[in-house]
Amino acid sequence: MTPMPVLPPLHQSTVASAHGSDARLREAAVQLEATFLSEMLKAAGLGETPDGFGGGEGEEQFASFLRDTQALAMAQSGGIGLAEALFEAMKVRFDA
Secondary structure: OOOOOOOOOOOOOOOOOHHHHHHHHHHHHHHHHHHHHHHHHHHOOOOOOOOOOOOHHHHHHHHHHHHHHHHHHHHHOOOOOHHHHHHHHHHHHHHO
16 A cells, blocks of 8 residues: 555644644645555455456556545545544644
8 A cells, every 4th residue: 555645743742823733734634544545445345457458567566656546535524534534533623
């Protein structure tokens, strides 16, 4: 799997401003959901080369890019609700 972009670690001092921290927490939650969805799509067989008319080695090499992009698009458009749950949990933790 292709690594997703990684955000810098969040520390209490980083979470000082409400608007900036909420955006960063939400982005981290969406990235985590996208990684989860990518793994679920992989387990479901998305990107596997068909037996008869596959694209060969090139298709196998780039299937993970397509899967990651589709998973990120799913997460950014609401996904399965995991990002929202993660965001709320992280926000409670960092606001405390």
